Amino acid sequence: MSPLKATSRWPEYFPVVTDSGRQDALRHHQKDVESRWFHVLPTTLPKRYSRVILAALVACAFLYLYSFHGGYLSAKYSSEKELAWTPSTPFPEVQQEKPEDGLPPLYEAYKAYEVDVSERILEQNGTGRYIYFANHPTTCGWGNVLQEMVYGSLLASEANLGYVYDDFTWDIDGRNYSQFNGKLIPARIPLSTMLSGHLLGLSEEEAQQASTPPRSINRRVYEQICPQNERVYIRRETAQAYLKKIQSPIDLDADTGLDILHGWLAALNSPEYKAAKCIEVVWGSTHIFDIWLFGNERVQSLWTRLSMSPTLRHWGWSPLILRAFERNAHLLAPSSQPGGLLPGLFGDSWSLPNAVKSYLPYPTPAVHLENGENVAVVESQEETKTKNPTSIDPKILDHSEPLPLLALHLRRGDFQEHCFNLAEWGAPYSGMNTFPELRAHDEFVVPRVASTQEEHALVEASTTKRRIVGNETLVASMEDRKLIYGIHCFPDAEQIARRVREVVHDYVSFTQERERIKNTPWWAWSSVAKDERDQGVEPSTVSLDEEPGLSERTDPTPNDMLRKVFIQTNGNKEWLAEVKQALMADAERSTAPVDASQAPEDGWAFEWHWEDVVTSRDMDLGWEEKPVAQVLDSYISHRAEVFVGNGFSSLTSHVVIQRKQRGFDPLQIRFCPHPPADSMQPDSLHNCLLRYITTHHQQSQYTATSTAHIRSGLHNGLAVSEFGFLTPDPTHITIRLPTLSAYTYKTSNH
Structure with a gap:
């Protein structure tokens, strides 16, 4: 199933398809079809025709249900299709x-x-045509290796070449073990662990x-053929x-x-390489997609191709x-079932898009014990005491x-020096x-170290030696910049606790607004706004403190959806405690x-x-699982x-693209702390607010996050261009978007 298909339950909240016009046209087409069928059927029918039609409808319903549920069950539980293409040797027994x-x-069994x-x-x-990136990264972290594989696989697909994958390699000198932080680690780890x-040729759909x-x-088979x-x-020099x-x-x-991708496609389609069976990027040469690209917004131009590629699909x-x-x-898992919910932790409305349900069926690996016995699951003594x-x-x-x-992804260890x-x-x-929709909430602007003259002005005007002017952060010294980077x-x-709050x-x-919009009839938006304009009344306002308390709700509450904290980290146990x-x-x-008008950095506006709090440790x-624990962390985080x-x-970054691919809202993809809000200045808030409204208005006119809770630095007389306006009251912000009523949210009064 294509991951570009938005969910049928929430088409307005998961606009995964970037072409909004095509999506709207599809909705209108569906409504037209329904309308035509409604008027085509006669109001009365002879009994014999009614029976025939009823039988046909029952048959169609049966076929539909069989094709849907049968396909789902087959994809999830059956291994008959898998047996037609999987290797003769099953997945290795887990040691x-x-x-x-x-x-x-x-991991010799995994290599085999x-x-x-x-x-x-x-x-x-x-045998087809293949490309092997012999210059793939080594002696570096899994994140760097993974991003090179993902984009290398994208290039291979676009060039109609088979991708050749290799081990996650720390040392290339042939030794079995390497050292990291004084401990022995495997020098090579096969990707199948x-x-x-798609990356391993194990896509059932492609098979x-x-x-x-x-x-x-x-790579070992590539070297044979x-x-x-x-x-x-x-x-790279040859291609250039x-x-x-x-x-x-x-x-x-x-x-x-995208230009780099097109350049390489042109080179691979040149006479020298067009008919080549085995293409190899020279070992030790410059990477096709390098760290300078990955660390820059230039890489975002590849997102459309990447999101549609078999690598992610x-x-x-x-x-x-x-x-x-x-x-x-x-x-x-939650310690208890949230009240008011039917079977299942989440109601149907909280499910991810159906496109997500395309994970491959996996054989359950057996566990190999020293006595030679194989069992499906082995519980440790500690585990048997748990749920x-x-x-x-x-x-x-x-x-x-x-x-x-x-x-939370919290890097420690040598990351401080980095x-x-x-x-x-x-x-x-x-x-x-740094996608625009992510910058709208968590933009990081590289602080500029002031010149000598600017530094004197900073010292005279600010005890914090930091000022935000427009969209630029000015600091007095490199040490001040390092402090900001450290946060x-x-x-x-x-800082972590404040950021989580x-x-x-x-x-x-976000969830309250999403529920409000979901439960509001489509016709109510335009009619309410029109009535208010005609009557000349103040726009409808809804404040956070008017929401029913968490204990009064029967639907899934935000706290039902966020029951625990998981920390993806390499930090030590003492720091994690x-x-x-x-x-x-x-x-x-x-x-x-505290009072709902106060900002989260001052305390909680509701009970939570x-x-x-569970950690990687x-x-x-x-x-066999410990050396690849970082992948388990990423799986949980995505x-x-x-x-x-x-x-x-x-x-x-990889967790971000996985979450974007699966339709999570930008407000569900955040980043680590920002400097305290008391350092924010009006100009900075003005720019942030304009970017925020513009970004989300362009995405969807029904996007719930277009009326987010703005918390810091609000001053009188701040305009919001043609998208809306702010009230003179410095403790509230009112936003009006086309076809929507205006909503007022309380802000901090700094």
């Missing part, structure tokens, strides 16, 4: 226990599995079609020389991501990762459903973390709410409760109801 020598796993899969693909489909789907490009194969004398080599030869203006070093997670999740699901897995809501185990979590380096370089957020990049426990406040406003205490203590303050992982990432992280 749960650490061997006596205590060494990390080498990948070879078997690739050989089976060639047996079924024949982490991923599945059942005689489609091009060829399905992905493993492509001896060195049959390989044709290419590098060809572009110059054909007088193309494309600069592979500095142009947009047929994405899959390794059975090893899914099994690890299922074994730890009790840590993430019975059978009592977990089935939707927690459904890979297409969101998890009732607020997920943050200071980022400050010295003046680096912005990673490119995929975004390496926050402490107090801010994000929760925004999420509550400090963060957990800060989060729980901050939520306890909500039992005595966290059932638990709490996961119960086996011997399903979380709300995600707060690190804007400078490539791993956060």
Whole structure:
């Protein structure tokens, strides 16, 4: 199923299709068809015709239900189709226990599995044309490796070439083990321990079609079918020389991501490479898509192609990762069923788009014990004391459903030094973390270090040595800039707790407005607005403090949707205990709410409760699962109801594109703390507000977030262009958009 199809339940809240005109036309077409059928049927029919029509309708209904549910059940539970194309060797048995020598796993069975899969693909489909990126990143983090694979796979698909994948490689010198932070780690980890789907040639949909490009194969099999004398080599300089030869203006070093893609497609379609069976990007050469592109907004031009590519459309997670999740699901599941809900944690209206339900069926890996016995699931002694897995809501185990979590990506370890380096370089957020709809809430502007004259003015005018003028942040020194970077990049426990509170406040406003719009008849919007204009009355206002309390609601409340906090991190247990205490203590303050007009940084405007704070360190992982734990973290974060990432992280970037692909709202994709609101100036708020309204108005006239809760720096007389206006009252903001009534939200009175 195409991931570009918006949900039928909430077409207005998940406008995944970027072409809004095409989406509106489709809706009108559906209404016209319904109307025509309504008028075609006669009002009375002879009995014999009625029986025939009734029988036909029953037959059609049966066929429809069979095709829908049968296909769904087949995709989720049946393995008959899978047996037609999967390798003869099943997925490796999971080695749960650490061997006596205590060494990390080498994953030999997984490497053999990948070879078997690739050989089976060639047996079924024949040998095609392939491209191998021998210059893929090594000796770096998983996020950097993953983003290069994703975009390399995109190029391969666009060039109609099969993608050749390799191990996640730390050392290339042939050793079995490397060292990281004084510990032994596997030098090479096969991708099948982490991923599945298109990247590994394991897409069921592609397997059942005689489609091009060829399905992905493993590097070891590529080397068998492509001896060195049959390989044709290419590098960036070669491609750039060809572009110059054909007088193309494309600069592979500095142009947009889409232009770079087009430039490489032109080079791969040149006479030298057009008929080549085996194309290899030279080892050690410059990457096709490099860190300078990934760290810049230029990469966003590739989003449309990427979102429609088989790489994301047929994405899959390794059975090893899914099994690890299922074994730890009790840590993430709610401790109790929220009141007022029918079976299932979430009501139907909270489901992600149907397009998400396209995850591949996975064989359940067995667990190999030292006595030779194979079992499906082995529970540790600690796990048997926890919730019975059978009592977990089935939707927690459904890979297409969101998890009732607020997920935080908190980098620690050596990342502090990296943050200071980022400050010295003046680096912005990673490119995929700066989409306009994300900047509307969490824009990061690189602070500019003032000149000597400007520094004197700062010292005289501000004790904080920081001023925001227009859209620019001016700081007195590099040390001040590093402090700002530290808040975004390496926050402490107090800053994290404050940021979580801010994000929760925004999420509550978002969900309340979303429910209000969902429950309002379509005809009411225009009629209410028209009546108010005709009568010359003040616009309708709705304030947060007029909402019923969380305890009075019977529908799923925001706190039902965010039951726990999950921290994706490499931090140590002592620091994580400090963060957990800060989060729980901050939520306890909500039992005595402050006035709703106060900003979240001053306290809670409503009652809130966290059932638990779970971290990466709490996961119960086996011997083979621990080295790939970061992938399990990403899997959890990409399903979380709300995600707060690190804007400078490539791993956060991948979670962001996964969440965008699956239709999460921008208010469910956030980033780490900003400087305290008392440093904000009116000009900055003015620009932020205009960007915010413009962005969301262009997305959809029914977007709930177009009336978000603005909290800081509001002053009298601030205009909002043609999109609406602000009341003279500095504690309220009123926004009117076309076809919508105006809504008033209280703000802080700084």
